[in-house]
Amino acid sequence: MRGWRKIRDQLSHVARIPRRWMGHPDLRSLRRQVDHLQQDVEQLLFRLHPELVASESILVQEGVRNLYEARGYSQNGEDGVLLHLLSEVGVVQHRIVEIGCGCGDECNSALLSCCFGWHGLLFDRDSEQVNKAQQFFHDKGVGDRVRVVHQEVQPDGIDQLLEGEDGDSELDVLSIDVDGYDFWIWKNLAVIQPRVVVIEVNASYGPSVSRTVPWSPGDAHHDPYRHHIRGWHHGASLRAMEALGRSKGYRLVALESTGTNAFFVREDLATSALPALDPQQAWRPHQVRSRRHGAQEQASTLDALPFMKVDDCGVVTQEV
Numbered sequence: 001m002r003g004w005r006k007i008r009d010q011l012s013h014v015a016r017i018p019r020r021w022m023g024h025p026d027l028r029s030l031r032r033q034v035d036h037l038q039q040d041v042e043q044l045l046f047r048l049h050p051e052l053v054a055s056e057s058i059l060v061q062e063g064v065r066n067l068y069e070a071r072g073y074s075q076n077g078e079d080g081v082l083l084h085l086l087s088e089v090g091v092v093q094h095r096i097v098e099i100g101c102g103c104g105d106e107c108n109s110a111l112l113s114c115c116f117g118w119h120g121l122l123f124d125r126d127s128e129q130v131n132k133a134q135q136f137f138h139d140k141g142v143g144d145r146v147r148v149v150h151q152e153v154q155p156d157g158i159d160q161l162l163e164g165e166d167g168d169s170e171l172d173v174l175s176i177d178v179d180g181y182d183f184w185i186w187k188n189l190a191v192i193q194p195r196v197v198v199i200e201v202n203a204s205y206g207p208s209v210s211r212t213v214p215w216s217p218g219d220a221h222h223d224p225y226r227h228h229i230r231g232w233h234h235g236a237s238l239r240a241m242e243a244l245g246r247s248k249g250y251r252l253v254a255l256e257s258t259g260t261n262a263f264f265v266r267e268d269l270a271t272s273a274l275p276a277l278d279p280q281q282a283w284r285p286h287q288v289r290s291r292r293h294g295a296q297e298q299a300s301t302l303d304a305l306p307f308m309k310v311d312d313c314g315v316v317t318q319e320v
Contacts, residue, residue, distance in 0.1 A: 040070040040080070069256055073110030077256045078198060081263055082108065082173065085196050085253065089269040092170045092195070094118045097162065099153045099185060100177040102126075104133030108175040108198055114140045118172075123161075125152035125178075155184035156217045159191045172196065177261075181219075183212040183236035187244055187314070196265055197250060203259035204298035205237035207283035211307040212236035212316070227305045232289070232298060238262060240310035242279040247314030251276040259284035 068084040069077025094117065101107045101122035112118040114137075124130050130150040137146040153161060174194035176182045182200050205211055213234060227233040236244075242252045245264045253274045254263035265274055285295045309318045 043067055043070065043080075068254075072115065073105060074108055075106050076258045076261065078108050078261055079111045081254050081256055082112070082196065082198065085263060085265060085274070086172070088271050088274055089195050089265050091172050093172055095171055096120045096173040096175065097171060097194075098122045098175040098177075100124060100175075100179070101129075101133055101148065103129045104136035104148065107133075108173070108177075109146065110136075110140075112173070113137065113142050113146050118145070120146040122146065122148045123151045123153050124148070125150070153178065153185060155181050155188040155215060158185050158189050162189070163191045170195065173198065176200065179231070179234045180213065181215050182234075183241060183244060183310075184215040186241075186248070193249070193266060195269055196263065197245070198261055198263055199241060200235055200260055201238045201241050201255075201262045202232070202235035202302075203238065203284065203286040204232045204289060204295075205240075205302055206295060206299040207280045208239065209237050209299070210240040210243060210310040210312070211302075212240050212310055214306050214308050228301065230289075232302060233305045236310070238283050239279040240314075242277075243310055243312050244314040252279060252282065253277060255282045255284060257284060258287035260286065 068080045070080030070083075071077055072079045074082075094112075096109050096112055096118055098107055098109045098120065101109060101124050104110060104122070107122070109118075109120040109122055113120045122133060124133065127150050130148050133148045134143070137143050137148065151161070171192050171194040173196045174186075174189075174192075175198040176185055177198075177200040178185065179200070186197065186199060213236070238252075238255065241262055245252060249267050250264040251267055251270055251274070252262060253265050253270070253276065255261070255277070256263075270276075286298070289298055308316050311317050
């Protein structure tokens with residue numbers, strides 16, 4: 001036994017060498033947060049003093065695309081984009097519904113609820129995540145305004161789920177991020193028309209195709225690892241989501257820089273400051289996946305997996 005402990009200690013010592021070289025995970029996370037805060041401050045200063053920008057500065061010109069991104073609680077820059085869009089289209093009820101909220105501290109509802117006094121109705125199918133989210137909002141002192149529900153939201157049940165909750169009022173924001181049937185959930189929603197919709201797209205499909213994962217009534221939740229070990233087989237392409245949004249009276253106005261979240265506003269609320277984007281031009285590669293796998297490799301992999309085509313009117317036409 002003593003000999004095994006000696007071997008174990010030696011293995012542990014060797015295993016710690018690369019960790020010491022890379023830095024402690026908590027310190028790396030802290031550095032990333034500091035970097036994000038610095039970027040947000042730089043963008044804020046840029047917006048406050050546009051008269052000082054040198055027109056020949058390529059770096060600044062490239063940064064204009066992501067000008068409004070900022071993360072308070074959101075996973076990426078969704079918080080800043082949402083605030084900008086809401087300042088353009090206005091707010092009526094100060095209410096948000098989020099489908100796929102996770103543990104709460106990294107979702108699109110947190111900033112609006114914790115800092116702006118909004119009411120939220122949040123859903124997640126993972127009971128552990130729901131418990132964490134409930135505790136998070138309770139600790140923030142907004143548990144009375146944010147209701148977190150343990151519920152697997154199905155496309156054919158979305159209307160019944162929201163009709164009694166928010167059907168009598170105009171919803172300000174709907175956020176959908178379920179890593180699966182996102183397209184179908186929005187497609188089947190009819191009882192309410194949110195002012196702003198934030199929805200995850202699958203950049204791995206590429207900029208030109210219009211596809212979504214198959215769904216039929218009665219299907220269990222979409223397991224992203226069922227068809228692809230890395231979890232790439234989910235959701236819909238940006239082009240398919242733009243076509244769906246247009247068919248429902250929405251225009252694509254933003255895609256945050258990681259390529260994973262698209263923003264839509266209702267056409268009757270859109271201003272000249274929010275022009276409609278062409279999905280093929282707005283598309284960006286998936287930031288994380290592209291570190292190791294090229295965009296073409298991702299698209300080729302998904303070509304071999306089940307999908308359904310979506311035409312330019314948002315109609316699902318064929319299963320492949």
